[in-house]
Amino acid sequence: MRARRRDQIAALFAQAEPPLPSGQAERLAVIVPQLMRIPLALVGEKRLRDGVLEELRLMLARHLQAVTSSS
Numbered sequence: 108m109r110a111r112r113r114d115q116i117a118a119l120f121a122q123a124e125p126p127l128p129s130g131q132a133e134r135l136a137v138i139v140p141q142l143m144r145i146p147l148a149l150v151g152e153k154r155l156r157d158g159v160l161e162e163l164r165l166m167l168a169r170h171l172q173a174v175t176s177s178s
Contacts, residue, residue, distance in 0.1 A: 113137060125175050139167065 113136045120132035127135070142163050149156035 112140065116140070123171075123175075127171075127174065131174065142167070 113133070116136035116139060117129070117132040120127045120135050121129055126132075145163065146156045146160045149159060
C-alpha cells in the first residue's frame with residue numbers, strides 16, 4: 108500500500124506543469140507523506156497544528172518553485 112501511494116504521489120509530481128524529473132518526483136513522494144505526519148503529532152493543539160500545516164505547504168511550494176525555475 109505504501110509503494111502504491113508513493114507511486115501515485117510521484118505521478119502527480121511528474122504530471123505537474125512543468126513536470127519534475129522522475130527521480131525527483133520519486134524522492135518527493137517519499138518526503139511529502141513524512142512531512143504530513145508532523146501535524147498529526149499535534150493532536151489537541153489545533154491552532155498550532157493548522158499553522159504548522161500551512162508552513163509545510165509554504166515550504167513545499169517554495170521548494171517546487173525553486174526547482175522548476177532552475178530547470
